[in-house]
Amino acid sequence: MKSGPGTHGFRRADHVAIAQFINKGELVLDVGCGDGQLMELLQQERGARTRGLEVEQSGVNRCVSKGLAVVQGNADADLPVYPDDAFDVAILSKTIQELARPKFVLDELSRIARRVIVSFRNYGHWRVRTALLTTGRIPNLGQDTGWWSDGARRPCTARDMAELAAEAGLQIAAATPVDGKPVTGKSLGRLNWTAEELVFVLERKG
Amino acid sequence: MSAPARNLSGADGLKRLSVATPDRPLRLDSGRTLENVEIAYETWGALNADKSNVVVVCHALTGDQFAASPNPVTGRPAWWDLVVGPGLPVDTDRFFVICSNVLGGCMGSTGPASRKPDGSYWGTDFPIITIADMVRAQIALLEHLGITDVFLAIGGSIGGMQVLEWTIQARDRVFAAIPIAVAPRQSAQNIGFYETGRQAIMADPNWRNGAYLAEGTRPDRGLAVARMAAHITYVSETSLKRKFDRRLQDRASKTFGFDADFQIESYLRHQGQTFVDRFDANSYLYITRAMDYFDLANEHGGALANAFRGLATRFCVFSFSSDWHYTPEESRNLVRALNAAGCETSYVSIDTDKGHDAFFVEEPEFWAGLRGFIDAAASARGLPGVLS
Numbered sequence: 001m002k003s004g005p006g007t008h009g010f011r012r013a014d015h016v017a018i019a020q021f022i023n024k025g026e027l028v029l030d031v032g033c034g035d036g037q038l039m040e041l042l043q044q045e046r047g048a049r050t051r052g053l054e055v056e057q058s059g060v061n062r063c064v065s066k067g068l069a070v071v072q073g074n075a076d077a078d079l080p081v082y083p084d085d086a087f088d089v090a091i092l093s094k095t096i097q098e099l100a101r102p103k104f105v106l107d108e109l110s111r112i113a114r115r116v117i118v119s120f121r122n123y124g125h126w127r128v129r130t131a132l133l134t135t136g137r138i139p140n141l142g143q144d145t146g147w148w149s150d151g152a153r154r155p156c157t158a159r160d161m162a163e164l165a166a167e168a169g170l171q172i173a174a175a176t177p178v179d180g181k182p183v184t185g186k187s188l189g190r191l192n193w194t195a196e197e198l199v200f201v202l203e204r205k206g
Numbered sequence: 207m208s209a210p211a212r213n214l215s216g217a218d219g220l221k222r223l224s225v226a227t228p229d230r231p232l233r234l235d236s237g238r239t240l241e242n243v244e245i246a247y248e249t250w251g252a253l254n255a256d257k258s259n260v261v262v263v264c265h266a267l268t269g270d271q272f273a274a275s276p277n278p279v280t281g282r283p284a285w286w287d288l289v290v291g292p293g294l295p296v297d298t299d300r301f302f303v304i305c306s307n308v309l310g311g312c313m314g315s316t317g318p319a320s321r322k323p324d325g326s327y328w329g330t331d332f333p334i335i336t337i338a339d340m341v342r343a344q345i346a347l348l349e350h351l352g353i354t355d356v357f358l359a360i361g362g363s364i365g366g367m368q369v370l371e372w373t374i375q376a377r378d379r380v381f382a383a384i385p386i387a388v389a390p391r392q393s394a395q396n397i398g399f400y401e402t403g404r405q406a407i408m409a410d411p412n413w414r415n416g417a418y419l420a421e422g423t424r425p426d427r428g429l430a431v432a433r434m435a436a437h438i439t440y441v442s443e444t445s446l447k448r449k450f451d452r453r454l455q456d457r458a459s460k461t462f463g464f465d466a467d468f469q470i471e472s473y474l475r476h477q478g479q480t481f482v483d484r485f486d487a488n489s490y491l492y493i494t495r496a497m498d499y500f501d502l503a504n505e506h507g508g509a510l511a512n513a514f515r516g517l518a519t520r521f522c523v524f525s526f527s528s529d530w531h532y533t534p535e536e537s538r539n540l541v542r543a544l545n546a547a548g549c550e551t552s553y554v555s556i557d558t559d560k561g562h563d564a565f566f567v568e569e570p571e572f573w574a575g576l577r578g579f580i581d582a583a584a585s586a587r588g589l590p591g592v593l594s
Contacts, residue, residue: 051545057557057571064522064552065578067586071541071553081542083511 014093014119015041017178017199021117022046026088029053029113031075031105032095036063039070051087053078076100079108087113094119096161097153106168106202116170116202119178124157124192158192161200170202219278220271220314222246225346232309232343235499238333242323245347246314247306250274250290251298253353259589260353261296262344263305264361264368267493268433268485270313273305274298279313280484288568295576296360300590304351308368309343310335310492318488319419328488330416335492337364337500341371355379357587358580362386362565363532364493367500370540373519374502382583384576386524386565389536390510390543391501396531399439400494403432407487416488429487430478437477442528442561446470503543510543520550520586522579524565524572527555531562552579 015038022028024047030039033052036059042048052070054060063070071078075092076099090113096102097120109116122128123138131139138147138155156164162172175188177195191198226232226243233239248271253259263273263286274290276283290296290303307315310332318332348354359372359380366388373380407413410428414421438446450469454460457467466472503510521544525537534555544551554575558564565572585591 051551057554060552060554061571061575061578064554064575065582067579067582069520069550069552071545071551072555073538073553078538081538081545083546086545086548 011041012037012093014178014197014199017176018091018093018117018119019046020176021115021174021199021201022048022089025049027051027086029082029087029090029109031079031090031092031109032098033063033068033070034059036066036068036070038091038093039063039068040066048089075105079105079112082108082112084111085114089113089115089117092116092118092120094121096120097156102154103164103167106164106170110168110170110202110204114204115173117199118161118202119197119199120156120161121153122158122192122195122198123155124159125196126193127196158188158195158198161198162188165200165202168202169205171205172200173203174201175199220246221248222314223347223350225343225350232339232346234333234339235336236334240316240333243309243316243343243346244314244320245306245309245316245343246311247271247304247347248273248275249305250303251301253302254589257353258355258357258587259301260348260356261301261303261358261360262348262356262372263290263296263303264344264359264365264372265305265308266361266363266365267436267497268481268490269365270311271305271307272313274303277313282484285566288566289573289576295573295580296358297580300584301357304348304353306344306347308340308364308493310340310489310496312486312489315343317486318416318492319486327417327419329419330488330491332488332492334495334499336496337367337371338375338505340496341368341375344368344372345376356381357589358382358384358583360384360386363388363562364497366532367497370502370513373517373521374513378518380519381587382520382522382580384522384524384579385540387526387529387532387537387562388540389532390513390540391503391536392498393532393536396439397498399436400498402435404491404494406431406435407491410487413487416491418487424482425487426482429482429485429490430475432487432490433481433485434474434478437474439531440562442530442559444528444559445561448559449473510539511546514544514547514549517547517549520552520583522552522554522575524554524556524575526560526562526564526569526572527557528559529562529564 027049030052033054039050053073055074060072090109096118099105128139176199178197222244225245228241231239231241232243269285273286274284292299307313310317312319318328359369361369366385369383369385373383407428410425412423413425453469455469455472502513506512523537525534541553556572
């Protein structure tokens with residue numbers, strides 16, 4: 001992958017997939033921003049203004065030392081401090097499946113941002129389905145040592161995520177597989193079968 | 207018995223500037239004015255050509271202007287030489303650092319221990335001052351030094367209150383701000399603790415209704431008790447347990463008397479006794495009162511965010527997990543308001559058992575956060591990097 005100016009050569013595929021939905025000048029909240037890679041990408045290549053929320057001290061310190069504005073806090077608890085419509089976009093990049101309260105977080109994000117972008121691993125992919133069918137076990141898609149490990153992901157599918165979005169009063173404005181080209185006209189069922197990782201752009205209904 | 211009265215304002219070797227004169231008095235929040243105000247200050251490092259490398263360090267309640275060098279009056283070491291100095295987060299090789307004794311203080315700045323124009327001591331005739339008044343005097347000091355813009359304002363506790371006030375008064379002339387272990391308003395609990403301290407001072411017969419300097423007495427016992435009570439709030443239960451627990455002081459068993467049987471008693475008595483040698487009791491009354499009156503939301507139409515709306519200053523707020531004097535929750539309220547106001551805000555919550563006073567002592571995670579934020583801000587301001 002080609003590296004852009006100011007990056008260090010490595011860019012996460014889902015970050016690149018998310019970035020295409022961010023417009024110049026938009027104010028973006030990255031929930032679970034880690035060490036700030038996505039925020040840097042969005043600033044440098046999309047001209048966005050960014051804020052971050054991160055629970056780990058080491059991540060916060062790394063962000064702050066890069067000059068990124070990051071608040072140390074927990075997505076499951078600290079989002080109510082943000083006012084309504086504070087952001088153009090809120091992002092959960094590979095975070096939503098690790099949250100204790102995903103519905104609560106999505107409700108809050110839909111209140112504080114006009115768009116919510118989530119990237120997540122799709123457990124509806126055909127390999128997962130066939131593996132479950134043939135081995136009788138949930139395939140280990142992450143680095144987790146077992147389904148019981150601390151912080152294990154919630155194994156949800158594209159259809160499950162669509163259901164959660166609807167519950168939060170959001171509709172899918174765009175969807176794309178992380179490793180593929182942006183899709184138009186592909187049905188959710190097809191994406192759910194073929195995409196290992198997905199990006200959903202969610203907007204308030206109506 | 208009492209030691210001879212001492213007027214610290216008259217002590218030699220302190221740098222001061224007159225920042226208010228009868229022609230240009232300092233107007234106070236109370237409506238009163240001060241016609242003669244001197245502010246004592248100390249500086250480190252060199253001012254650059256375009257005066258863009260100024261750092262204002264704001265000291266805490268019992269601090270002074272000697273953040274990075276020893277105090278020649280008390281002989282005490284610099285109070286923040288872990289943070290301010292060559293190669294440290296507030297790098298005196300790159301920044302021009304100014305720290306001044308607050309208005310109402312007793313290390314050379316005009317306060318209740320100073321003399322009025324007629325030569326008598328101010329005592330409790332000194333007007334009640336606020337945090338905003340302290341910052342007004344500091345801004346006037348910088349103007350007298352030919353400085354209008356500040357790269358960074360930094361301070362903990364009541365120093366953090368001053369930092370917040372700086373960003374509001376010197377609107378958009380403060381590039382970056384680091385309020386540490388502070389709250390946007392003084393809590394009822396803190397008002398209560400400081401009122402207890404003030405009552406201890408006023409109950410000391412040597413206080414003489416505040417006229418002890420003129421009468422040659424010193425309310426040392428009252429001031430020491432005030433310090434002991436306050437000091438408990440600066441540390442945490444965990445750290446007290448770790449350092450002292452219920453251990454006895456130089457004895458094998460309880461004495462069945464009121465001696466300092468326990469190490470914690472001995473420690474607090476020592477804290478109180480050493481404090482009275484360097485601090486003026488009336489200054490303690492005035493500065494704690496200024497803290498009580500601090501309520502930024504109240505001063506800005508009831509909404510804290512209004513205080514900060516539209517500020518270009520970038521903020522980095524620090525809190526300490528075991529601080530019960532200014533709790534992390536209060537810092538989060540501040541961060542919430544800064545976010546609501548649209549300010550560029552970072553918030554670092556340091557996990558420590560050292561309580562409120564953590565910002566004075568060794569705390570590597572805190573230093574790393576400070577260093578990172580300050581270096582990034584310096585880079586954004588076009589100031590030289592660490593290695594240049």
